[in-house]
Amino acid sequence: MFVGVNRVLSDAESKSFFSKKTERSTQRWTLKIPFLTVRETLLYKPALNASQVMCPTLIVIAGQDTVNPPEQGRALFDAVGGPKKKRLYEESSARHYDIYAGEHF
Incomplete structure (x- = not known):
């Protein structure tokens, strides 16, 4: 189906x-x-298990995303716990699909 x-x-x-x-x-x-x-x-629901991630982590969010709003990406970043390196990267002018085409591609 x-x-x-x-x-x-x-x-x-x-x-x-x-x-x-x-x-x-x-x-x-x-x-x-x-x-x-x-x-x-x-x-x-990735945030439910994010605290168990044991490797360096990069969360990338698009600041103008209406499909997965930036707040969701920030919440996921906050949920990643532990002593590992973690980084949040936000492309402030990007929308959800800009990674596939356009200036952010």
């Missing part, structure tokens, strides 16, 4: 990103995600 990407990523930023990809493609661009992947993604 598969789920269309627009049913899962229904926020404005995701819809805009995927519609632009579809418009640029000469082939029909239909992205479907396995239902179990969607289920696991919805249940995924």
